[in-house]
Amino acid sequence: MSNILRTILVTLGIVLVASGASHAGTENIFASGDCANGKKWWSVSTFHDGRLTVVMGLDCDGKIYMRYPYLDNVPSDPTAGETPNYVGSGWYALARYDDLHRIVWIGGKDISGQFYVSTIDYPADDGSGGDEPQPGVR
């Protein structure tokens, strides 16, 4: 194999690996549904390379919330035996919700194959606002 051909193949390989590595990147996933109290909820969960980095949403009390979860790496699949409810490019996660439909637990596998879990807390009154629109944080 000539040096020129080898160089071309190596370059092509690097490009393919680079494009594959950046494939997952940031994925924002929107979800919404009906609450038991007649209201509606929504959430946007942001995953970076398959790891939840931030979640914002409107809960069943009509309050906006936003959380940056801290993820703990774990050695085995925390979703084993259950069906993930978030699936992306080479990753998956299972989220559990409270009565207000806020994520309180999440576990999954990122694009590197690392398993993780996180528990998300919501203080009783975090001042994030109620039914009436609140000024933004732009």
Place this chain on the structure above:
Amino acid sequence: MNRFMKGTASWPAVAVWALLLAGSAQAATTEFKYYNGTCNGGNVDAWWCVIEFKDGVAVRMSGLDCRGHYYQNVPVKPRILTTDPLDGEQPNATGVDAGGNEWIALVRFDENNYPTWIGGRDGNGAYWLDDAVNALQ
């Protein structure tokens, strides 16, 4: 309840609206519309926006723009118009109100993919517009 801004609409129009709203016996419908996309050269890879519509009129919005700024519960303050703000443009939000009537709306975003212009026609055929949506207002 009058969802529209006071002082920016003619009183006859407000009166008509008050009658229309008073005559509506059904509970208001709430719909969330989700918009998203990728950013080119911004601080983040992707932007998103959720806009809440009640019976086809935008009431508040939350999201992330391409500068990486999150905005939460930003109020939309529509005013009544006598002409169609879409003026032939295709809507990017549609739905059905509590009375079964179709509504349409158009959301425009600025260069950072922050929503700055929201207008439409509700299920009663009334035109509305907020062309200066601003988180700081």
